[in-house]
Amino acid sequence: xxxxxxxxxxxxxxxxxxxxxxxxxxxxxxxxxxxxxxxxxxxxxxxxxxxxxxxxxxxxxxxxxxxxxxxxxxxxxxxxxxxxxxxxxxxxxxxxxxxxxxxxxxxxxxxxxxxxxxxxxxxxxxxxxxxxxxxxxxxxxx
Numbered sequence: 001x002x003x004x005x006x007x008x009x010x011x012x013x014x015x016x017x018x019x020x021x022x023x024x025x026x027x028x029x030x031x032x033x034x035x036x037x038x039x040x041x042x043x044x045x046x047x048x049x050x051x052x053x054x055x056x057x058x059x060x061x062x063x064x065x066x067x068x069x070x071x072x073x074x075x076x077x078x079x080x081x082x083x084x085x086x087x088x089x090x091x092x093x094x095x096x097x098x099x100x101x102x103x104x105x106x107x108x109x110x111x112x113x114x115x116x117x118x119x120x121x122x123x124x125x126x127x128x129x130x131x132x133x134x135x136x137x138x139x140x141x142x
Contacts, residue, residue, distance in 0.1 A: 033060030034116040039073050039082050040132030045099030046071070046084060049125060055132035056084065056125055058116035066090060071118040071125050072097065074109045082115065 028037035041054040050056065050071070058073050066072065068087050074097070076083045085097035085106060094108035118125035 028057065032058060032116070032119065034058050036073070036082070036115050038135075039084060039115075040135045041084060041127075042132075042136060043099075045102050046086070047101045049100055050084065050127055051129065053130050053133035053136065054127040055135065056127050057119040059119050061114075061117045063111040063114070066095065066114070066117065071120075073115040073118065074113045075115060077113060084118070 025037060029035055031037075037058055039056055039058055041050045041052055041056065044052050056071075056073075066087060068090060070087045071084065072087055072095070073082050073084050075081075083097070083106070085099045085102075087095050088098045088105050089096035091108070094110050095114070096105050096108055098105045120126060
């Protein structure tokens with residue numbers, strides 16, 4: 001009888017964990033108002049604020065709410081990947097971004113390519129160290 005209870009508890013634990021893993025992105029997507037609520041930092045371009053392998057949360061945001069200094073996530077039209085950089089300039093038709101560790105600004109980004117802004121805590125992007133590495137490994141990135 002005690003063994004059955006033990007197996008049942010493990011089953012409930014793993015079932016709950018599986019539901020959480022599969023439901024969390026959908027729940028975050030609804031709560032943060034963006035189809036892509038999380039992103040892994042895949043390079044050192046935002047060092048020292050964000051490190052390679054960090055996982056960040058992305059909140060949907062309107063163009064009028066963006067400001068210089070915000071860390072934004074946008075879809076790179078050249079290679080269809082996400083880029084996570086800081087806003088350096090706001091123009092009428094586009095924004096200009098730059099990685100904190102980069103010397104040069106990026107090419108202009110159209111507002112419609114912006115996925116969202118990094119969720120912040122005490123004016124710093126909320127990051128989960130190393131958890132982005134798991135997604136990078138799963139997707140074949142190094």
